[in-house]
Amino acid sequence: MDGPETSIVAEQFQSLEQQKDADTLGMWVFLATEIMFFGGLFLAYTVYRIMYPEAWAEASGHTSFAIGTINTFVLLTSSLTVVLGLDAATLGRQRKLILFLVLTIVLGLTFLLLKGFEYYHHYKEGLFPGPGFRLEPEYARAALLFMCLYFAMTGLHALHMIVGLGLMSFLLIRAWRGLIRPEFPAHVEIIGLYWHFVDIVWIFLYPLLYLVDRHQ
Amino acid sequence: MSEQAVSRTVYYRVFFALIVLAALTALVAEVNLGPFNVTVALVIALVKAGLVAVYFMHLRESRSLVWLVLLISLAWIMIMLVLTFADYATRSWGQFR
Known part of the structure; x- marks a missing residue:
């Protein structure tokens, strides 16, 4: 009774093609809201950067260039493993798909581990906003603003990474059980879109938080 | 089959471009370009974001x-x-x- 075709296509869709289009479009609409979500923080960052340029330069000098740069390469590589995973999925190469999903998860965990290490370092240095906050008093108020924005932006990004890792683990379980069909790897496609978006957010966070005041 | 191999080659090329651009933005940050430090950093970021969106997120075929x-x-x-x-x-x- 249930042919392979009918079990893949949900009831409300006429064809597999239509279902794929709807899935992709839905994820893009979600990402459009995410652009506005992160946009507000980038806006606040830019306004205060123009208002307090010296404090911004001083405070951003405390971020770790090495960790930020390594994490940039880690995330870019994870985007490659995601598209290679999708490629393997459409070819029906189960083991390759599992390999690339595992690699993606390992790279995502590496990013979070390094980020956590950096946070710990900030905490030790007294850069965490709160009673223990200590930065040069002349800039203290504006530097506090920078650190608040820094933790809000990187923290939200890290939260998105954690969600992404959860989604990748979901894909891994489905791939392990052989539930990802080559003719319809929609989950791999749209979770991949989400992962690349989180990568793009970092592509903008990296220069703004780690690089722009390094020449001073 | 060959179409897939082509797309994989494109993925590797785009990845290579992304790595080069990431290294470039990290290196150029050491140089004082006056008012253009932010501009250069953001232009490189926009190009990287565009590459990811167009090729990895398949905007090209969307x-x-x-x-x-x-x-x-x-x-x-x-x-x-x-x-x-x-x-x-x-x-x-x-x-x-």
Whole structure:
């Protein structure tokens, strides 16, 4: 009774093609809201950067260039493993798909581990906003603003990474059980879109938080 | 089959370009370019984001409806950015007379 075709296509869709289009479009609409979500923080960052340029330069000098740069390469590589995973999925190469999903998860965990290490370092240095906050008093108020924005932006990004890792683990379980069909790897496609978006957010966070005041 | 191999070659090339651009932006950050430090960093970031969106997120093969969603969201964020900056840029105008 249930042919392979009918079990893949949900009831409300006429064809597999239509279902794929709807899935992709839905994820893009979600990402459009995410652009506005992160946009507000980038806006606040830019306004205060123009208002307090010296404090911004001083405070951003405390971020770790090495960790930020390594994490940039880690995330870019994870985007490659995601598209290679999708490629393997459409070819029906189960083991390759599992390999690339595992690699993606390992790279995502590496990013979070390094980020956590950096946070710990900030905490030790007294850069965490709160009673223990200590930065040069002349800039203290504006530097506090920078650190608040820094933790809000990187923290939200890290939260998105954690969600992404959860989604990748979901894909891994489905791939392990052989539930990802080559003719319809929609989950791999749209979770991949989400992962690349989180990568793009970092592509903008990296220069703004780690690089722009390094020449001073 | 061969079409897949082509797309994989494209993925590797785009990845290589992304790595080169990431290294470039990290190196150029050491140089004082005056007012252009932020500009250069943001232009490189925009190119990287464009590469990821067009090739890794398959915008190249996407329907115009997907492009429409993306362009509208970019228009929305430009409204937010441009109007806010116009406000902050003109706040002090009356004060120096």
